[in-house]
Amino acid sequence: MDSRADFRSIQQYLPVTLHASDVIWPPTVVESLKSLSKGPSHSNVSSGELFAAAIVDLRKLLGLDPLHPAAPLGFSLFFNDLMNKDDALKWFGEVVPQLANLLLRLPALLEAQYKNADALSGTETGLRVLEVQNPGIVILSQELIAALLACGLFCLFPAAKRGGKKPQPINFDKLFVILYQRKKENQENKIKCLVHYFERVCKNMPRGNVSFERKVLPLRNSTADYWSKSAMPLCKFEVHTYGKIEDQSTEVLEVDFADKHIGGLILKQGCVQEEIRFAINPELIASILFLPVMADNEAIEIVGPERSMESKQQHKLVSSVSFSFKKLHLIARRIAVFLLATLLKVFCHCRV
DSSP states (O other), X not given: OTTOHHHHHHHTTSSOEEETTEEEOOHHHHHHHHHHHTOHHHHOOOSXXXXXXXXXXXXXXXXXXXXXXXXXXXXXXXXXIISOHHHHHHIIXXXXXXXXXXXXXXXXXXXXXXXXXXXXXXXXXXXXXXXXXXXXXXXXXXXHHHHHHHHHHTTOSXXXXXXXXXXXXXXXXXXXXXXXXXXXXXXXXXXXXXXXXXXXXXXXXXXXXXXXXXXXXXXXXXXXXXXXXXXXXXXXXXXXXXSOGGGOSSOOOEEEEOOSSTTTTTTTTOOSHHHHHHHXXXXXXXXXXXXXXXXXTEEEEEEOOOOOEEEEEEEEETTEEEEEEEEOOOSSOOOOEEEEEOTXXXXXXXXX
């Protein structure tokens, strides 16, 4: 693995380490995760504060900086006070142990991803940082995505060297910090969406794949000024003023002209168009790990994420949306295609 350029590009952002070319957890982390996997009777993790304490201990074993003091209080608030008592018993008795097992499988899932990537001749699909102005595609199994998101929930990703024009932070700690500090219903419902996602994958792990592709329009004739002055008419299209974009029954391309940082403020206080989409399709959040900021001539196309929640949205103001959580019971897997872009924002000025 240490000879792979794709792995080396992402290694600094992952919580696992290399030993003799193998991806591993440190032995002390393996021991702690195994304890968690045996349930609260063995780990004693049966409440929000004890869950937070276990996360703090894991971070110490990985040599990570301390969490914000409000983060453990946010975990306690959500899992002790805001979560239904029966749901909390199931969370700590069943879901947390299964998530610990999933984390233990992360090294094997990563190695399988690179092995599968090598089997696709002609196209590089291994997990790596898809840098600005460099088109490329990464294909991840849904199980690997679930393991990566579990790392985010347990706040195990290194925070150093992230932010700015680099990939944004992907740990979930700020969700709980903001929940505790502001006690907003929208924040609570975002966390409910993510918790429900983990409940679903622990009950029935999906076996598909999701692709993440950075698309780059060549710099020639791709400046904002060029497109804003273009007189070329757009193709014909229909505008519907009813329904939700996520409820379309036919195959469609969903386009989100939003934040240059993919996901926007999904893992902070944000709760508008892009953040709500990421909350009801949590697999989208994995893109934050390896996709840095988008330039004006770039787009990110994501194919295959599963939707696991419904949402009720009430737009009060342009910058204010009331968002509530509703479980979605699916028999078959829903496939969606997303284009999350800064690319061609100025098309709104073109003639139709």
